Amino acid sequence: xxxxxxxxxxxxxxxxxxxxxxxxxxxxxxxxxxxxxxxxxxxxxxxxxxxxxxxxxxxxxxxxxxxxxxxxxxxxxxxxxxxxxxxxxxxxxxxxxxxxxxxxxxxxxxxxxxxxxxxxxxxxxxxxxxxxxxxxxxxxxxxxxxxxxxxxxxxxxxxxxxxxxxxxxxxxxxxxxxxxxxxxxxxxxxxxxxxxxx
Numbered sequence: 001x002x003x004x005x006x007x008x009x010x011x012x013x014x015x016x017x018x019x020x021x022x023x024x025x026x027x028x029x030x031x032x033x034x035x036x037x038x039x040x041x042x043x044x045x046x047x048x049x050x051x052x053x054x055x056x057x058x059x060x061x062x063x064x065x066x067x068x069x070x071x072x073x074x075x076x077x078x079x080x081x082x083x084x085x086x087x088x089x090x091x092x093x094x095x096x097x098x099x100x101x102x103x104x105x106x107x108x109x110x111x112x113x114x115x116x117x118x119x120x121x122x123x124x125x126x127x128x129x130x131x132x133x134x135x136x137x138x139x140x141x142x143x144x145x146x147x148x149x150x151x152x153x154x155x156x157x158x159x160x161x162x163x164x165x166x167x168x169x170x171x172x173x174x175x176x177x178x179x180x181x182x183x184x185x186x187x188x189x190x191x192x193x194x195x196x197x198x
Contacts, residue, residue: 090109092109094192094195095109095115095193096109096190096193097109097123097190097191098188098190098191099128099144099188099189099190099191100188101186102127103127103128103129103140103141103189104126104127105123105124105125105126105128105131106124107124108120112193115132115193116132117132127141128141128144133174133193136160137158137160140158140174143158143176144176144189147176147186153178154178155177155178156174156176157173157175158174159171159172159173159174160172160173160174171195172195172196173194173195173196174191174192174194175191175192175194176189176191176192177189177191177192
C-alpha cells in the first residue's frame with residue numbers, strides 16, 4: 001500500500017466528536033466556535049431527572065437543626081421548678097458520692113455502697129482512700145490533696161481497671177469534681193464512677 005492509497009486522518013475537536021459541529025467544512029483562522037446547545041444524553045437524564053423522585057422516596061430528608069415550635073395552646077405558664085434532687089440521684093444507676101474538704105464521705109448512693117461493698121450507714125464519715133475505691137485507685141487521697149493546693153483546682157479524671165472475683169475485667173472512669181465556696185477554697189467534692197465500654 002502506497003502513501004497515496006492510505007486514508008488521510010482528519011484532526012477533529014471535541015465539538016465534532018460530540019456531534020455539535022459537522023465534520024464537513026473548514027473553520028477559518030480566528031473564527032470562534034459556538035457549539036449548539038444540546039440536550040443531555042439519556043444516561044444524564046437517567047442519572048438526574050428520571051430517578052430523582054425515586055431517590056427522594058428512598059432517602060428521607062433530615063429535619064433542620066432548629067428549636068421545636070413552641071406554639072402550644074394547652075401550655076401552662078409557670079416558672080422553673082426545682083427537680084427532686086434527692087430522688088433523682090438516688091435512682092441513678094451510676095455510683096455517686098460526695099466528699100468534704102478532708103476527703104471524707106458525706107453522702108453516697110446505693111450503687112456506690114454496692115461498689116464499696118458496705119452499708120450506706122457505714123460509709124458516712126469514712127475517708128475515701130479507706131474504701132474499696134482506695135484499693136483500686138491507690139493515689140486517690142494524694143490526688144485530692146494536690147488538687148486542693150492549686151489555685152484553680154482541676155477535675156480529677158482517672159481510668160480504673162480491676163478484676164472481679166470471677167476473673168471478669170472491668171473498666172470505670174472516676175471523676176472527682178471540686179466545688180468552691182465564695183472565697184475560692186474547695187468546699188466539697190462530687191464523685192462519679194462511670195462505666196467504660198471496651
